[in-house]
Amino acid sequence: MNDQMALDPTMTRVIEAVRLGQTGDTAEARELLTALWDELGPTGDALHRCTVAHHLADLQDTLDAELSWDERALVAVSELTDERVRRHLPSLEVRALLPSLHLNLADCHRRLGNAGPAREHLARSRDHLDQLPDDPYGEMIRTAVRDFDADDPTDHRGR
Template sequence: MDNQPTPDPTMTRIGEAVQVGRSGQKALARDALTALWDEVGPTGDAFHRCTLAHYLADLQDTTEAELSWDERALAAVSDLTDERAQRYLSSLQVQAFLPSLYLNLADCHRRLGNPAQAREHLARASEHLVHLSDDPYGEAIRAAIREFAADDPTDARR
């Protein structure tokens, strides 16, 4: 099996909307992804829900809204199997999604002034680092977790 994404019309639409957001049209991207979320529905394909919620979190105007979408992404991943994820891309492992998802939650809680919850989610992110590949993505997540931990002024280990 090669490691090229399998055609998936919903993932194509998600990717197109993400590119719109990266071009600076945040509201337009958010509207497109929200429409897709409504199409998929809260019990639809877990891979689509996780991906949509993950990207929608980054397009929110408030940290509270971002946290809500990050929580939806984490909830969706609990319904996701490796088999489903690998129908899209053969190398995907659901457990490897967790460090990033927990890091996003930690970041939101830190910005909301919830240091205990931020540390709890950071610890969960760190616990799941073993699932990351030794590739640029894995190293980027590891570095972000190290940076987050180093920036924590409430960390008693300092």
């Protein structure tokens, strides 16, 4: 955990919940993040809402629920400013969040059999690839976008 996160108790709670989910306790992780979402409310900090919704999408039992959370993350990111994200991570820009958020939406739409919206979100993801950092995370997203097949609903390589 970096110093910025230590100063942000909400992000610390998000990270703790995400770790629970990664160890297999998805129900508890989902419960913690849902409670945090409820605390934040519709006018809460946009970075927090975007982060919570992004991670909640991965913890859903249905594709419709996953899509709903992915859409909430995209709405929240539209309310973010570079100034706000830089308070969390000085090198971060809002546009750097968009490739992953759109890729998640493309993947969800693909799995739902919605090839048109999947292609649309994939194109939006590609539009922002130049904003990704030159690090393992950035390379992971670039590779996923390159390998994505919007017309194949059985292909689950997104994210």
